[in-house]
Amino acid sequence: MGITITPVDPADQGAVDAAYRIRAAADAADVPDFPPPCRRRLEAALRHPMPGCVPVWALAHRDGVPAGYLGLELPQLDNTDNATVELFVDPAHRRHGVGRALHEHCLRVLRGQGRKRVVGMAVSALPDGPGRDGAGGAFAAAVGARPALAEVRRRLDAARVDPAALDTLLADARPHAAGYRTVGWQGHAPEEYVAEVAHLDGRLMADAPIGDLEWEPERIDVKRVRGIERALDARGRRRYHHGAVHVASGRLVAWTVLDVGPDLSWHAFQQITIVDPAHRGHRLGLLTKVENLRYALGHEPALRAVDTFNAAANGHMIAINERLGFRPVDAWTDWQLTL
Secondary structure, three states, rough: EEEEEEEEEOOOOOHEEEEHHHHHHHHEEEHOOOOOOOOOHHHHHHOOOOOEEEEEEEEEEEOOOEEEEEEEEEEEOOOEEEEEEEEEEOOHOOOOOOHHHHHHHHHHHHHHHOOOOOEEEEEEEEOOOOOOOOOHHHHHOOOEEEEEEEEEEEEEEEEOOOHHHHHHHHHHHHHHOOOOOEEEOOOOOOOOOHHHHHHHHHHHHHOOOOOOOOOOOOOOOHHHHHHHHHHHOOOOOOEEEEEEOOOOOOEEEEEEEEEEEOOOOEEEEEEEEEEEEHOOOOOOHHHHHHHHHHHHHHHHOOOOOEEEEEOOOOOHHHHHHHHOOEEEEEEEEEEEEEE
């Protein structure tokens, strides 16, 4: 029967279930220390996409058996020449042309949509880290993609977090942060700060190192923030936030987020941390991250591991994370293919 590729209809639960099983099998083989993929998060990415994003999925069958899946996201509000891709092949069906068939389907879709570039991530081993086979990066290179941004995943062992050490970090940071106060919240941004959250979120791609990625800053406004929050609600993500408010102006000028999935309370992702450029040099990144970690741990007693990704060139944020106790696990590369 060979390999067949079919689009995934969001209403086709059987196809969505097959995609989930493929992703779970791939993660178990490629990044075994990752938590199992969250089914609710995966399904919501297709059925409740982020605002301004159109998902396009396809399923590969090999001899009639689900063997791989492709997940494309097509931005509509900015970066309209770009797309992001996830491509997973069940380990039992690798090296039989499934990945190539999905890649060729991906190119047909992107060209039909007028896209010029596509970006995807692949894992590899660090010199002193756990083994990773690097097949994703080899595949990306084989189809003509180029490494555009080097990242490193670090993990915090929450069980080893020393409250006294966090107190020491806060005592070190606070004298530098005179004139600022911290605020915390769960879930949706308070109305009084949502405009500043939008401003800070929109700065991320302008301020963070992005290597050779051709990705423009996103235009984030209050409406888009609220849409993102609804999409995260659909994924069941429990979000913990802290920010720093400039007392003289009342503006939120720094912001950090940590989120926990609905199924596995032992694991969280450290998400965005950003400080407005006009307010840097006051230890606000360290201050908000320490406060937020304590806040999240206070609400999530089962939390044992927090993962975060940083550009390898982002020395400032890496230094903050390592002071908190994050340690390198593996390397990730953003591969960019120009069509």
